[in-house]
Amino acid sequence: MRSSSGKIVVFTALPLEYRAVRARVLDLQRIDHEAGTIFERGRIGSDWEVYLAQVGQGNQGAAILTERAIRMIGPDAVFFTGIAGGMKHDMALGDVVVATRVFAYHGGKQEDTFKTRPEMWPASHRLEQAARFAVLDPHWAQALLPAGRDAPEVHFKPIAAGEVVVNAQASTLQELLDEHYNGVAAIETEGAGFVGAASMADQVPALVIRGISDRADGSKQHTDDGGFQLIAADNAAALTIAVIKALPSPGAVEAELPSSRSDTVDTPRITSALFGQQLKEPLSVAWRRKLLPLGSSDSATMEVHLLSEDSLRLPMRQMNQLKDNLVSLGRSEAFFTATEEVSSVLEADFAAAYVRDPRHSRSVGLVITRSGQRSCWESLPRSSSLHIPVLDPEHTQERVADLLRLLLRFHDVPRTRFAPAMAIDPAEILTVMSLDAARVSNSAVLARSGRGGPVQILPDEVWDAATIGAAVPTIAEELSLRLMHHFRSPHDLQQF
CATH class of the missing domain: 3.40.50.1580 (Nucleoside phosphorylase domain)
Structure with missing residues (x-):
């Protein structure tokens, strides 16, 4: 450093x-x-x-x-x-x-x-x-x-x-x-x-x-x-x-960083940034598939969530306002482009703003639930030569960090703690490689042998919002590494 x-x-x-x-x-x-x-x-x-x-x-x-x-x-x-x-x-x-x-x-x-x-x-x-x-x-x-x-x-x-x-x-x-x-x-x-x-x-x-x-x-x-x-x-x-x-x-x-000596024990701030409080059992997640059912043309999509540890119940009046705020937040942060039409919905348990564009294999969205869960998702990038979604470990980590920062900007919930979660869904048709390599490659290995079902990282650790904000890169790295573990594939994978 x-x-x-x-x-x-x-x-x-x-x-x-x-x-x-x-x-x-x-x-x-x-x-x-x-x-x-x-x-x-x-x-x-x-x-x-x-x-x-x-x-x-x-x-x-x-x-x-x-x-x-x-x-x-x-x-x-x-x-x-x-x-x-x-x-x-x-x-x-x-x-x-x-x-x-x-x-x-x-x-x-x-x-x-x-x-x-x-x-x-x-x-x-x-x-x-x-x-x-x-x-x-x-x-x-x-x-x-x-x-x-x-x-x-x-x-x-x-x-x-x-x-x-x-x-x-x-x-x-x-x-x-x-x-x-x-x-x-x-x-x-x-x-x-x-x-x-x-x-x-x-x-x-x-x-x-x-x-x-x-x-x-x-x-x-x-x-x-x-x-x-x-x-x-x-x-x-x-x-x-x-x-x-x-x-x-x-x-x-620098004073907060741990010493290289193995006997250093007084590092509470670094510990809180690297290790959240472990929950006895993961919090229940409203995954994207549950909130907005997948379309037949949806390709591999990464979703990131922050779940409130507290038992919140946002009033419908506030939810109606948040529905409009999701659209303006997405545009201001360039999550939604200036030219695309954004759909917004208010249901009994959540408000959402999203874009689903099958022509360009693009699906992005923002959601907040009445229980305080904040969620967003975006399609994995595609290679123009391979025509399938590409899961690039480095790019994934960077995007998880960006999406966590976006979720922290939703709206203020005083003194609550959040548990992060993420998923790839659907996760059958994609390849794991760098985007640079995918641009020049004519073939790829299909990850997970084309097996069905989403890959999900459950919310089993909680941090306060300030700690998440200060340690976004570290938390994004941890989530990404846990995600990539599910894509460590055997040798007999299907070639694409």
Whole structure:
């Protein structure tokens, strides 16, 4: 694991964004990079040494200077803060968006129609969790914003980053965004270069925080004249500082890690992250097959569940609201695409939002039951050459982690613990291999000899929600390894 440096870098594009951050950092001193980039070094509280830099507008400059700063400074985390155009009518000017994902929306292929091929980077889980924790305090902005200004509303949603400043209600670009990126909350011109560079630089944690200064609909001149650029930059800078203050002190994470000595016993936090409380018997699961019967065309699908240990009974009024929330959550997290039609249902015991597209062998869905069970599922990826679902162990682990994070965003249930479960169903027709190998392979081994029936990992351990959130990669690895154990196949398997 990377050792802590106690350093953080905060980037901005525009002078007013830079000044908004600069005003909240103490003891600034100028530091010059040999290539000419000027940083200012200061401190936030007694824990963090903070470096500030302006990168100018555009993803290319953001990428170059991010990589340069990481090499020069070796920070524990990097932030990009500033203003953006809002893409959602339910957000007010001055609201702040913490980017859960950043889409580089200009990627694509031009044929008779433009086919999008976007790149996407998720937010650092550690930094996103710090942001969520920071705004739990209703007074988080009190000491960071001018007296009399209310704390802005903070949204945790995806954003899009390209090379064009969008300021038109009707344009070809606006149509592209509406059709393919309907879930994004804001649009800007540096985030993709920033997070892409951080991702390649040894996976340095990165987070984009943007204040909404205009609505990207042709009214920019009017809102700029109204002072909303300054307000939005100020609000985004304030939240960035609040997030940094919410991070564990430098070295705290390393202090929690167990020593390599075999006699180390005092590691309660690591133990809770790796070992949940074993239940006497697994909790009862409402599997996807029970909730929404499989269609004849459904192919191998992975489902992930979090079951509440408490005996909840959600009222139908809340279930009706959650039904609508499932659709908006799925779109905002790009679980449902912007163009597909999502079906939603409210039954006596559950609410669901799902897509079943036999033409593309696609089945995805979100469910919450009245007992508090949270569930989601998605079809396994297919190889274009093999034409059957592929169970890639590495990809599976990554997707289980993503789906667990999605389930944790459903709705708040105070002080409850959850037991994770997962399954592959149906599990007769699939192969186990890497997706890269499947793309070039002309044959595959049919897993489990084509035997019928689902493969299920039962919910027999419980964790509190905070521990699951902090240990998602570890829990996803455990679930995936237990799943893959069922696909350790004998030698006489059927060839496909």
